[in-house]
Amino acid sequence: MTVEDSRPRLSSPSFLYGTAWKEERTEALVEAALEEGFRGVDTANQRRHYYEAAVGKAIRDRSLFIQTKFTYIESQDSRLPYDPSADYPTQVRQSLDSSIQHLGHVDSYLLHGPRTRSDLSRIDREVWRTMEDLQREGCVQMIGVSNVTADQLAELCDLASIKPAFAQNRCFARMGWDREVRKVCKREGVVYQGFSLLTANVDEMGSREIRQIAAGHRATVAQIVFAFAQRVGMICLTGTTSRQHMREDLASSTIELSEEEMETIERISG
Numbered sequence: 001m002t003v004e005d006s007r008p009r010l011s012s013p014s015f016l017y018g019t020a021w022k023e024e025r026t027e028a029l030v031e032a033a034l035e036e037g038f039r040g041v042d043t044a045n046q047r048r049h050y051y052e053a054a055v056g057k058a059i060r061d062r063s064l065f066i067q068t069k070f071t072y073i074e075s076q077d078s079r080l081p082y083d084p085s086a087d088y089p090t091q092v093r094q095s096l097d098s099s100i101q102h103l104g105h106v107d108s109y110l111l112h113g114p115r116t117r118s119d120l121s122r123i124d125r126e127v128w129r130t131m132e133d134l135q136r137e138g139c140v141q142m143i144g145v146s147n148v149t150a151d152q153l154a155e156l157c158d159l160a161s162i163k164p165a166f167a168q169n170r171c172f173a174r175m176g177w178d179r180e181v182r183k184v185c186k187r188e189g190v191v192y193q194g195f196s197l198l199t200a201n202v203d204e205m206g207s208r209e210i211r212q213i214a215a216g217h218r219a220t221v222a223q224i225v226f227a228f229a230q231r232v233g234m235i236c237l238t239g240t241t242s243r244q245h246m247r248e249d250l251a252s253s254t255i256e257l258s259e260e261e262m263e264t265i266e267r268i269s270g
Contacts (some may be wrong), residue, residue, distance in 0.1 A: 012065050012166070014230055015250055016040040018195060018239035026051040029241055030058035030137075036246040040065035041169075042237055044112055045099045047079035056102040066077070066130055067166075068099045069112035069146065070127065079135050089130040096134060108166060111138040113147030120155050125270065132162040144168065144190075150180035157188040166235070168193035171202040172270060177232070186233075195237040197225055204268050213261050226252035228265045 018032040019026055019041060030041060037240055041059065044050045045068055052068060060065070070092050073084050082094035097104050109131060114124045131143045144166030145156060157163050171178045171194035178194065183190055185192045204210065205221045214221045229236050238249045257265075 011245045012235055013040040013234055014253060016042040016235060016237045018237040019043045020049050020239060023051055026054035030055055032243055033246055035143065036243055037250050042067045042069055045081040045095045046068035046071040046076055046112065048065060048077040052054055052099060053102045056104065061104055065107050065206055066103050068103065068106055069110040070095045070114040072115055088126050092127055092130040096139060102163055106140050108142045108144060109134065110144045110146050110166065110168060111126050120152055125159060126176035128160060135162055150184050153181060153184045163188060164190050166193050169195040170200055173201040191235060193235040193237060195227055197229055197236060198222055209264050209268055217255055219255055223248055223252040225257060227255035227257055228262065231257055231262060252265060
């Protein structure tokens with residue numbers, strides 16, 4: 001295992017730049033995001049959907065919050081960051097070692113989703129124990145989980161000796177902006193990270209109510225969604241490829257929504 005470097009670690013910013021599905025454009029887009037003001041990057045050691053090594057080329061030892069993930073073999077392609085014949089604790093360590101080689105350091109290390117759709121498997125528990133060990137050893141600052149149900153997150157918090165710092169999910173308005181998972185996060189002191197806040201909610205973003213709120217703030221609909229998400233305590237992820245949208249997304253943190261506007265957006269979610 002690569003020894004953690006001595007640079008001070010950063011707390012997570014309110015916005016992370018997501019790097020999935022960018023392939024050969026990854027390095028240039030991450031560089032653009034940093035130039036526009038992003039100070040946190042989310043990736044995964046899953047070559048099927050991410051190009052983690054290209055993220056590393058873009059960040060070049062900058063002082064940034066870096067988050068990556070351990071991904072089970074079922075969600076990988078043939079370009080594996082670990083020995084598939086090794087036991088799971090070894091795979092977790094090998095994947096992190098590879099990520100540190102790509103990225104220089106890792107602040108937050110997430111389990112990229114449990115192996116089953118409900119409950120946690122024996123393997124999930126074994127992997128989590130290894131991730132706890134990695135945090136104790138100083139290899140990462142924080143650990144967490146993504147693509148998780150409310151019941152799975154509650155179970156993980158019950159069994160963990162180190163609770164997840166983050167729970168990262170695709171955030172659907174039709175599910176109350178992932179209300180049930182956020183309830184568990186609030187109860188257990190876990191910070192919620194929301195991705196696909198725009199692409200998962202196209203119909204809601206086109207509603208008359210949201211458009212009226214945006215017009216009242218002279219803002220885009222996307223900015224209103226991000227402002228709402230931050231107000232309810234989410235860390236937002238955006239993977240936009242547009243520099244203008246990068247700037248607009250970050251500027252959403254300055255929008256102050258009223259209680260009535262917040263209630264309207266919550267109500268739109270059903």
